[in-house]
Amino acid sequence: MIILGIHPGQHEAAVCLYDDYTMLSAVALERLTRKKIDGGRIPKEAINECLGIQNLKSSDVDAVVLGRGSFPWSYFKHFKGGRLAEGLVRKALKVEKHKSMERELIRQGHYDSESIFYSEKFLDDYGFRKNIPVKFFNHHLAHSLPALFHTNWEDSLLFTADGGGDNVQYSHRVFKEEHLTTIYGGDSELKNPMRIDSLGLAYGFATQALGYQINRHEGKLTGLAAYGKPIAQEEIVKHFKIDDNGNITTGFADNGVMREFIFDIAKQISSEDMAASIQGVLENRMIRSVERLANKYKQVRVGLAGGVFGNVRLNQKILEILGLDEIFIYPAMSDQGLPAGGVLQFLLERDGLKTWLKNRYPLESLYYGRDFGSSIDKFMHKESKIKPLDGIPNIKAAELIHAGKIVAIYNKGMEYGPRALGARSILAAPIDPEINDTLNSRLERSEFMPFAPVVTEEDAREIFNINNSNSYAAKFMTITCKVKKQWRKKIPAVVHIDGTARPQIIKRNTNSLYYDILKSYTALSEIPVLINTSFNAHEEPIINRPEECAKALMEQRVDAVVTERAVYILEKT
Numbered sequence: 272m273i274i275l276g277i278h279p280g281q282h283e284a285a286v287c288l289y290d291d292y293t294m295l296s297a298v299a300l301e302r303l304t305r306k307k308i309d310g311g312r313i314p315k316e317a318i319n320e321c322l323g324i325q326n327l328k329s330s331d332v333d334a335v336v337l338g339r340g341s342f343p344w345s346y347f348k349h350f351k352g353g354r355l356a357e358g359l360v361r362k363a364l365k366v367e368k369h370k371s372m373e374r375e376l377i378r379q380g381h382y383d384s385e386s387i388f389y390s391e392k393f394l395d396d397y398g399f400r401k402n403i404p405v406k407f408f409n410h411h412l413a414h415s416l417p418a419l420f421h422t423n424w425e426d427s428l429l430f431t432a433d434g435g436g437d438n439v440q441y442s443h444r445v446f447k448e449e450h451l452t453t454i455y456g457g458d459s460e461l462k463n464p465m466r467i468d469s470l471g472l473a474y475g476f477a478t479q480a481l482g483y484q485i486n487r488h489e490g491k492l493t494g495l496a497a498y499g500k501p502i503a504q505e506e507i508v509k510h511f512k513i514d515d516n517g518n519i520t521t522g523f524a525d526n527g528v529m530r531e532f533i534f535d536i537a538k539q540i541s542s543e544d545m546a547a548s549i550q551g552v553l554e555n556r557m558i559r560s561v562e563r564l565a566n567k568y569k570q571v572r573v574g575l576a577g578g579v580f581g582n583v584r585l586n587q588k589i590l591e592i593l594g595l596d597e598i599f600i601y602p603a604m605s606d607q608g609l610p611a612g613g614v615l616q617f618l619l620e621r622d623g624l625k626t627w628l629k630n631r632y633p634l635e636s637l638y639y640g641r642d643f644g645s646s647i648d649k650f651m652h653k654e655s656k657i658k659p660l661d662g663i664p665n666i667k668a669a670e671l672i673h674a675g676k677i678v679a680i681y682n683k684g685m686e687y688g689p690r691a692l693g694a695r696s697i698l699a700a701p702i703d704p705e706i707n708d709t710l711n712s713r714l715e716r717s718e719f720m721p722f723a724p725v726v727t728e729e730d731a732r733e734i735f736n737i738n739n740s741n742s743y744a745a746k747f748m749t750i751t752c753k754v755k756k757q758w759r760k761k762i763p764a765v766v767h768i769d770g771t772a773r774p775q776i777i778k779r780n781t782n783s784l785y786y787d788i789l790k791s792y793t794a795l796s797e798i799p800v801l802i803n804t805s806f807n808a809h810e811e812p813i814i815n816r817p818e819e820c821a822k823a824l825m826e827q828r829v830d831a832v833v834t835e836r837a838v839y840i841l842e843k844t
Contacts, residue, residue: 274618414577415430440469642684825841
């Protein structure tokens with residue numbers, strides 16, 4: 272059964288395609304439009320891309336699952352009278368207004384999305400077959416299900432947190448004895464007043480208060496926090512209470528009041544201290560919330576998802592302070608990951624939990640975008656200013672990196688989720704701390720956290736505090752850990768001021784070129800680590816198409832590009 276998952280979210284609209292339980296393709300809209308965190312509509316380009324990767328058409332799809340995001344007015348059955356008239360006027364002017372399905376359900380006082388959605392019109396407009404199932408998924412259930420599906424756990428706590436979705440900012444679920452129980456965050460919350468309790472929003476407001484963009488630059492505060500003192504933590508944290516059931520509550524009248532409060536504090540202290548304070552609040556409150564739930568339900572394994580858990584330092588603290596047996600963060604933890612969770616919800620409802628559990632499998636990679644194969648090399652050869660170098664690609668790339676050059680790797684399908692994991696990555700030597708400034712300058716970035724290290728599975732435990740509790744999460748660069756003291760001076764470019772790093776652990780069978788470059792560099796340098804950062808400039812989505820790759824080389828963002836077939840550099844003038 273071919274199932275298409277679509278999230279038409281206000282930001283980070285995304286699509287994925289499954290054949291029953293097997294993901295076939297996935298892509299965020301921003302990677303195609305080149306507009307950061309693009310959304311607010313049905314992502315038609317991403318629909319076409321996911322289908323095109325598999326050489327399928329809309330008519331091949333057997334079911335569609337949708338997030339409760341933005342849809343045209345004409346897709347809502349309940350808009351009558353003046354609304355209908357306004358809709359007709361807008362249609363004539365080709366500026367049809369969009370409405371949030373979530374907001375409409377809240378206004379209607381129920382959660383039956385299908386009852387107010389013109390499925391027939393949607394299916395016809397996008398070329399799908401008539402009468403195939405069209406189902407809506409719950410935002411936080413869709414966040415949490417992949418964190419369970421891609422483990423072999425027999426019991427766990429599933430905890431989600433973000434800026435909000437389907438009228439809640441958190442969800443708590445317990446998986447035990449082959450039962451999945453929703454403690455908080457189900458569809459019924461759409462009928463309740465929205466709680467003002469989002470730590471994700473508070474962190475976003477702090478990001479905004481320091482002059483950065485909310486929903487885009489929160490990672491900058493995570494890095495900046497290590498340079499400050501949490502002098503305002505106590506003042507902020509007292510507004511976020513935690514009850515015996517792990518629920519977070521505040522006394523703020525609305526989110527606007529919370530924003531004003533955060534902004535007022537930020538005006539009084541340095542940026543570094545504000546970052547340290549809000550990071551401290553996030554860690555303190557989230558750890559206490561997870562702790563109370565884990566203790567209450569006697570869970571030692573925790574699955575995390577939602578945008579809040581893009582905070583790698585928080586994830587480390589949850590694991591270590593609570594002494595968990597294992598933690599797993601779904602690597603497409605933001606709203607990009609929702610379509611996958613939506614499909615998993617559809618399959619759960621179709622087959623039941625027992626069958627669903629039998630189909631679980633661990634994630635090995637996230638290379639679900641289009642694999643352009645040899646077309647990248649054909650494109651490079653067309654550019655007169657670009658020339659290939661003689662030699663074996665992995666060895667040549669390692670030699671350039673060893674000589675201090677910055678090399679981008681372009682192979683396989685583009686990564687699903689926010690992290691570059693060796694398909695669209697920039698690689699550099701980790702031995703010179705000044706390389707961070709060099710990279711930031713060439714990529715027009717301003718980062719306060721060092722770039723991430725990539726390390727092979729066989730070397731990871733020698734260099735980093737990696738064990739069975741965090742090794743799975745570290746495959747996808749979703750958690751920080753301590754760098755062992757004897758290695759900190761050897762790889763300073765990937766070690767943060769607090770002695771941590773956020774490694775990616777790799778195996779050869781998932782990306783042989785990536786692995787072989789690292790091993791070749793190790794043979795030259797005796798350093799079994801490389802810098803891995805995303806292949807993109809500031810405010811640009813991660814590179815997708817060959818022409819974007821060539822443009823980056825032509826603009827000298829990198830010194831070379833390595834593919835499966837060759838290493839390419841600019842001709843010297």
